[in-house]
Amino acid sequence: MKRRLQIAIDGTAGVGKTTIGQMLANMLACPYLDTGAMYRAVALLTLRTGTNPSNIAELERLSQNLNFEARDVTPQEAVDGRQYTVLVDGEDVSQAIRDPQVESIVSQIAAISEVRVALVQKQREMAERAGTIIMIGRDIASVVLPNAELKIFLDASPEVRAMRRNRQAGSGEEQARQNLEQRDKLDSQRAVSPLVVAPGAIVIDTDNLNPQQVLERIKAEIAKILD
Ligand code: DC
16 A cells, blocks of 8 residues: 655745645645645635624634635646636635735634634545645644654745745835735734644755755655655
């Protein structure tokens, strides 16, 4: 039987988790799940249904009923620069979940314990079905998959992350740095499942590494496990 390999990738905002996760998933030919997209999907539904973000019972219901699917992009979809396609109730919301309005409430939504419990359950079910999976987020190694065979924590200085983001989006670098630092603060200081380096996680500082070099580091860790 093929050996199960769960790889948890956590890290700060804009550090390149999605890029690395996708490269790894291609290499291992296995599914990958960016859990941030699920929190974004709940934030989008919150806005669309006009739900007050302080209405916990309703947010819990939205999270429990979330019909979420992520899949590879088709060549036609790839033109808008998306890294994967997200469907909610069968609707393509890949762009909508990146909307500034979604961005402005998603950290607040992600701090609600009832939302997290519902989404973590779905994430574990997906991992169970997949067997081998790359899962990306903030609490994957600490909460979602504490028994993952490999736990990676990616980090880079705010300046380097802002510079990379600026290259991607073409927005002001100083503004980008401030946004990233604000998001890190919210993610790290919240009471429920804050962003932490989980015990046993391998920390990779990517300040001076390109994606290929990060991938090589991770490949070396995988080789040790499969040895
Ligand atoms: O990685 P991202 O920017 O798409 O994440 C969106 C938000 O969701 C961000 O506030 C961090 C939060 N998040 C989280 O709390 N736990 C996860 N496992 C993934 C994302």
